[in-house]
Amino acid sequence: MTITATIPIVRLNGISKKFTLHKDKSLKDRALYFTSRAKSKSEFEALHDVSFDINLGQTVGLLGHNGSGKSTLLKVIGGIIDPSGGTVERRGRIAALLELGAGFHPDLSGRENVYLNAAILGMSKQETDEVFEEIVEFSGIGEFIDSQVKFYSSGMYVRLAFAVAVHSDPDLLLVDEVLAVGDEPFQAKCMNKIREFQREGRTIVLVSHSADQVADVCDRAVVLDAGRVVYDGAVGEGIRVLREGYERDRVEAEQESAQRHNEPVEQPVCIDRVTVTDGSNQEIHGIIEPGTDLTITIHATLTAPVEWVTGFTIATPIGQNVYRLNTEGLGIELPAEVGSYAVAFTLPHSNFSAGRLVLSVGAIGPKGIYTMIDPIGMLDFADDPAGVGYMQFDARGSVVVTS
Incomplete structure (x- = not known):
């Protein structure tokens, strides 16, 4: 099959997915709700x-909090579950790593499951025969294959x-958090x-809670929040949006806890x-050149007498x-009076x-x-003309000529 680069390999249009949650899981619950199911x-x-x-x-990272809909969306893209509304268009061979052991039969051997899984992914027996030894070698299963x-x-x-999955010659690879189960050498592999x-120009969609992992391999980030797309674009900005969401949730949780206790x-x-100035006490708004004397000034107000560190x-x-500094580290004792x-x-x-x-x-x-403001702003530094880091x-x- 020839995949045309100008046409998207996946197109999602107005996707929604609803699940029905049942409360009558026990015999007691069924009796309780008998007259009104x-x-x-x-x-x-x-x-x-x-x-x-x-x-x-493209290599797309799906980011979001727990329960944001990442894994559900990945299953919709892979055709594992159907959406409740909207349309999904996909092309090419898809290989999906969504849940631990999905597609494996526990009573079959590793060898038999390789052929079963490969068939599910659209491979013929001959195609599987040709890559079987490579699969076993890559997995490191060895003597346990039977x-x-x-x-x-x-x-x-x-x-x-x-x-x-990776030996099934996929055009689209879908990877969920399952990689977190493997050890470090296997994760590196x-x-x-x-x-x-x-x-090779293949398309990858990766769900991960590891910001480092997403930043390392992805060239695009899609951030989900409560089942909605709240950001789609550059990976760095996507991770910033995700972190802002974590901070928002933390603050809301603290406020809810205080309200429950009427505190x-x-x-x-x-x-x-906060101001950032140079050696001439001028505020910096553009690119910061190497060698600049930076002064970061935090302007704060105490509304009650307290001990504090900033x-x-x-x-x-x-x-x-990259760098962290506070008044305690510098041995500075801040005034505790209101002001x-x-x-x-x-x-x-x-x-x-x-x-x-x-x-x-x-x-x-x-x-x-x-109080915590994360982030409060961005600092843009000039690139090193020679090195990277x-x-x-x-x-x-x-x-030096040594011989």
Whole structure:
């Protein structure tokens, strides 16, 4: 089959998916709801009006909180479940790694399950024969290939299932969180195989809770929240949106907890604003050149007398901390009286070199977090003209003839 690059390999249009939740799971529940079965069930909408295309050769990361609809959407894309509304168009051979042991029969041997799984993925017996030894070698199952898979560990399940999927010559590979079950060497092998697929121009959709993993292999991020697409675009920005959602949920949970106990949320320290200035005390709004003296000033107000510590974190868009500093680390004891304060941190001759970094600030005390703004802004640094990394230096090199 020839797959035309100009036509999307997957097209989702107005996808919704509803599940019916039953309450009458026990004999007692069935007796309770006998006269009104309608009360014993309710509907849950896992996906709502999801629409986007996936083009040939893209590697898309599906991100979202637990229960956001990622795995449900992946099953809809793979044709495992049908949507309640909307249409799904897909082309080419699809290989899906969605659930641990899916497509495996526990009473069959690993060898028999390889042929069974390969047939489900659309491979003929001859095609499976040709790659069988490669599948076994990749999985590392070895002498256990003729044992019943019900005696396999979860890691063996995943290794064999992934080996079959990636050797089925798929145009579209769907991968759920199952890779988290394998050990580190196998995860590295899987990532290398995914990169090989990328070089070959195959399409991959990956569900993962690991921001590092998504940033490493994906060139596009789709963020889901309560079954809706809230972001579709660059991976770094997608992870920032995801982190903002986590922070929002944390704040809402704290507020709900305080309301349940009829207690106001205590925020005696409020961060009013943050400024970033250079060595001439001029606010920085553009690109920060290497060697710039940076001063990050946190302007805060105490509405009650408390002990407090404030500081900042500079991180990559995927959440990797590059540098963190606070007043406690510098041995600064902040005033505890009610009032407004400006706390300045100076970083002489800054040498960051990661393009865009994320700045977050916060204040804590003996009772925990008073306030946290993550992120409060972005810092754009000039790229290192010679090296690659999060730091840059006035690098030099030389060659010496030794013989």
